[in-house]
Amino acid sequence: MEKEPLLMLPGPVPMPERVRYAMMRQAINHRSAEFGAIYADCVRILKTAFGTTNDLFVISGSGTAGMEAAVGNFGRDREIACLVNGKFGERLYKISQRYGNAHLIASEWGTPLDLESLKKQLENGAELVTLVHNETSAGIKNPAQEIGKLTQKYGALFLMDGITSIGGDNVEADAWGVDIAIVGSQKCLAAPAGLAAISVSARAWERLTKNPPYYLDLAAYKKSAGGMPMETPYTPAIPLFFALREACLLIEEEGLHNRINRHQQMAQAVREAVKIWGLLLYPKTDLRHQYSNTVTAVTYPEHIKDAEMRGIIKKMGIIIAGGQDHLKGKIFRIGTMGAVGAPEILSTLAATQYALRKLGYQIKGDGVQAACEVLG
Amino acid sequence: MEKEPLLMLPGPVPMPERVRYAMMRQAINHRSAEFGAIYADCVRILKTAFGTTNDLFVISGSGTAGMEAAVGNFGRDREIACLVNGKFGERLYKISQRYGNAHLIASEWGTPLDLESLKKQLENGAELVTLVHNETSAGIKNPAQEIGKLTQKYGALFLMDGITSIGGDNVEADAWGVDIAIVGSQKCLAAPAGLAAISVSARAWERLTKNPPYYLDLAAYKKSAGGMPMETPYTPAIPLFFALREACLLIEEEGLHNRINRHQQMAQAVREAVKIWGLLLYPKTDLRHQYSNTVTAVTYPEHIKDAEMRGIIKKMGIIIAGGQDHLKGKIFRIGTMGAVGAPEILSTLAATQYALRKLGYQIKGDGVQAACEVLG
Numbered sequence: 001m002e003k004e005p006l007l008m009l010p011g012p013v014p015m016p017e018r019v020r021y022a023m024m025r026q027a028i029n030h031r032s033a034e035f036g037a038i039y040a041d042c043v044r045i046l047k048t049a050f051g052t053t054n055d056l057f058v059i060s061g062s063g064t065a066g067m068e069a070a071v072g073n074f075g076r077d078r079e080i081a082c083l084v085n086g087k088f089g090e091r092l093y094k095i096s097q098r099y100g101n102a103h104l105i106a107s108e109w110g111t112p113l114d115l116e117s118l119k120k121q122l123e124n125g126a127e128l129v130t131l132v133h134n135e136t137s138a139g140i141k142n143p144a145q146e147i148g149k150l151t152q153k154y155g156a157l158f159l160m161d162g163i164t165s166i167g168g169d170n171v172e173a174d175a176w177g178v179d180i181a182i183v184g185s186q187k188c189l190a191a192p193a194g195l196a197a198i199s200v201s202a203r204a205w206e207r208l209t210k211n212p213p214y215y216l217d218l219a220a221y222k223k224s225a226g227g228m229p230m231e232t233p234y235t236p237a238i239p240l241f242f243a244l245r246e247a248c249l250l251i252e253e254e255g256l257h258n259r260i261n262r263h264q265q266m267a268q269a270v271r272e273a274v275k276i277w278g279l280l281l282y283p284k285t286d287l288r289h290q291y292s293n294t295v296t297a298v299t300y301p302e303h304i305k306d307a308e309m310r311g312i313i314k315k316m317g318i319i320i321a322g323g324q325d326h327l328k329g330k331i332f333r334i335g336t337m338g339a340v341g342a343p344e345i346l347s348t349l350a351a352t353q354y355a356l357r358k359l360g361y362q363i364k365g366d367g368v369q370a371a372c373e374v375l376g
Numbered sequence: 377m378e379k380e381p382l383l384m385l386p387g388p389v390p391m392p393e394r395v396r397y398a399m400m401r402q403a404i405n406h407r408s409a410e411f412g413a414i415y416a417d418c419v420r421i422l423k424t425a426f427g428t429t430n431d432l433f434v435i436s437g438s439g440t441a442g443m444e445a446a447v448g449n450f451g452r453d454r455e456i457a458c459l460v461n462g463k464f465g466e467r468l469y470k471i472s473q474r475y476g477n478a479h480l481i482a483s484e485w486g487t488p489l490d491l492e493s494l495k496k497q498l499e500n501g502a503e504l505v506t507l508v509h510n511e512t513s514a515g516i517k518n519p520a521q522e523i524g525k526l527t528q529k530y531g532a533l534f535l536m537d538g539i540t541s542i543g544g545d546n547v548e549a550d551a552w553g554v555d556i557a558i559v560g561s562q563k564c565l566a567a568p569a570g571l572a573a574i575s576v577s578a579r580a581w582e583r584l585t586k587n588p589p590y591y592l593d594l595a596a597y598k599k600s601a602g603g604m605p606m607e608t609p610y611t612p613a614i615p616l617f618f619a620l621r622e623a624c625l626l627i628e629e630e631g632l633h634n635r636i637n638r639h640q641q642m643a644q645a646v647r648e649a650v651k652i653w654g655l656l657l658y659p660k661t662d663l664r665h666q667y668s669n670t671v672t673a674v675t676y677p678e679h680i681k682d683a684e685m686r687g688i689i690k691k692m693g694i695i696i697a698g699g700q701d702h703l704k705g706k707i708f709r710i711g712t713m714g715a716v717g718a719p720e721i722l723s724t725l726a727a728t729q730y731a732l733r734k735l736g737y738q739i740k741g742d743g744v745q746a747a748c749e750v751l752g
Contacts, residue, residue: 004402012403012614023399023615026380027388029695060570061437064610065591095590194436194570194613213589214471215441234440237570237613238388239399319405
């Protein structure tokens with residue numbers, strides 16, 4: 001084998017050298033001023049990416065642990081309205097069922113959410129609304145701002161999973177009325193997998209529910225973070241914090257605004273290629289702002305087999321994603337998250353274009369050229 | 377500052393180069409044959425350290441997450457007898473209170489457990505018994521084998537926290553009748569903090585309780601680990617798995633038996649030094665086999681202030697632990713876990729001896745020389 005394959009997945013994503021090399025360090029004491037300063041750097045920079053001045057904590061666990069922290073601390077025995085149009089919305093619904101009285105507001109994966117049903121649920125007393133901002137399973141971006149307005153109007157708490165949007169697309173948690181937001185480390189932040197960050201508004205703290213999971217007890221996180229030095233309640237995954245700090249510093253150096261523009265441009269390049277090839281984007285919407293800017297989901301043309309196409313691309317050292325669950329074999333997905341840029345996108349599109357042709361699909365035009373025009 | 381301080385804590389502990397450098401790698405797809413093989417290596421070697429042929433899973437979270445996985449999957453609404461003689465026993469009790477009907481069987485920290493009370497609880501129908509095998513907060517090792525016999529006699533499940541013993545001291549989970557055992561990565565395994573491993577007996581699977589935490593749902597772990605490739609249900613902390621695999625390979629190369637002997641010898645060296653100095657070990661026992669072999673807890677002589685003594689030692693680049701909670705200022709603790717050996721132990725003892733004298737304690741003899749005699 002040559003070098004490591006290029007991961008163009010909706011996470012985990014390639015990490016910059018500085019991020020990876022930060023993990024080589026010897027262990028340090030996690031109850032020390034040095035660790036406290038590292039944690040504080042992460043929190044400070046993540047708050048800008050979340051668009052929040054609320055409390056923010058880093059949990060040693062995956063994005064799913066972050067989701068459970070959110071529901072487990074604010075959803076116990078509550079009426080929870082779960083907006084679902086993809087796999088991760090379903091996951092939030094499943095977690096909500098373990099804690100409260102969860103009401104499913106389902107749309108087909110990749111189709112716009114049913115906000116009329118949400119209104120009804122809010123009128124009927126929903127106390128917590130869950131949303132996946134950027135649903136990678138279907139490549140759709142949901143209207144968080146609009147949903148925030150609705151939940152605020154009815155006085156409910158708004159829980160937004162920003163796992164795959166924060167740090168890569170525009171998120172304004174405070175301006176949108178988001179009470180609890182979550183991000184995962186291995187997505188747009190381009191850090192290693194294994195950490196989640198969660199923000200909590202003052203309004204949410206007032207409505208903390210009882211008996212959360214012990215490991216994910218946010219009151220304990222708050223207490224430990226409030227000390228000097230800043231700490232976590234249980235031993236943190238120290239090397240991942242070293243890496244996350246470095247990834248956050250890189251965000252600060254690039255500038256969040258530039259980073260978001262770069263992500264939007266990368267996704268635009270992929271969408272242009274898809275259009276020129278004559279393929280269809282999977283999300284059932286004509287509204288450009290509803291397309292994800294961190295992953296592009298594309299419907300397979302007839303007769304193209306997923307395993308064959310991704311196999312050809314993999315042989316060229318590039319990993320793209322297929323569909324999940326009932327979308328297996330029906331869509332493919334190209335991630336444009338984190339530290340990647342034109343070299344990764346152009347090679348991915350070139351390999352995809354080659355695979356499509358090799359498998360007998362007549363492309364309508366040169367998608368690679370079209371992407372260059374966006375990226376150039 | 378010179379080089380990184382030497383951590384002689386009861387975790388996190390210094391990691392060998394091979395373990396640290398394993399984390400530098402680029403991200404890989406966690407749903408791949410390569411990741412599956414890494415996970416399988418960890419499981420295979422950890423099973424030998426646990427002394428088990430039961431199922432074993434690796435969780436992306438701290439030892440506390442492992443504790444909660446154990447109680448959360450087998451303790452919901454159950455009668456739980458919690459043996460407590462230190463901080464981590466208390467933690468298992470607190471977690472048990474969130475899930476079941478927890479019965480505290482408390483002894484003073486560092487004193488032998490009350491097995492008569494345990495018998496009574498078992499007679500009264502306790503269904504799950506929790507034990508911390510090696511209680512680092514007090515430097516005491518508890519009689520797991522004896523407790524295993526009792527729980528088996530009464531047909532209860534036996535949950536043993538081996539977080540700070542497995543991989544460094546003798547553990548025979550299957551022979552002792554342990555149904556659920558847990559280890560933490562940053563202790564005797566000398567891997568980075570952030571992973572826990574948990575083993576589950578067939579008997580325990582038959583008694584799985586309902587509604588565990590979603591992130592720690594062991595049935596989901598079992599399902600994902602049973603596929604090909606072997607997977608985790610949610611995104612794992614990939615770099616930590618790279619490191620844990622390397623740490624496990626090092627255990628295999630050293631040989632588990634040799635490794636345990638080395639740990640026992642290291643702790644013996646520290647205990648000899650303490651004795652020669654004329655200080656008292658903290659655990660209230662005369663039974664040598666009740667002293668921890670991975671951390672030694674020592675009672676401060678009168679007039680020696682914790683912050684001063686550990687401050688002098690820290691200035692020499694060595695970090696030892698103080699007491700926790702009500703033992704703050706009353707004891708100090710020297711960890712002898714993982715990849716350390718004579719160089720680390722002798723320098724730690726030399727610095728400690730120097731600090732004791734500098735603060736006016738009249739040592740009765742040369743503890744460093746005594747330790748050399750054990751280690752030489």
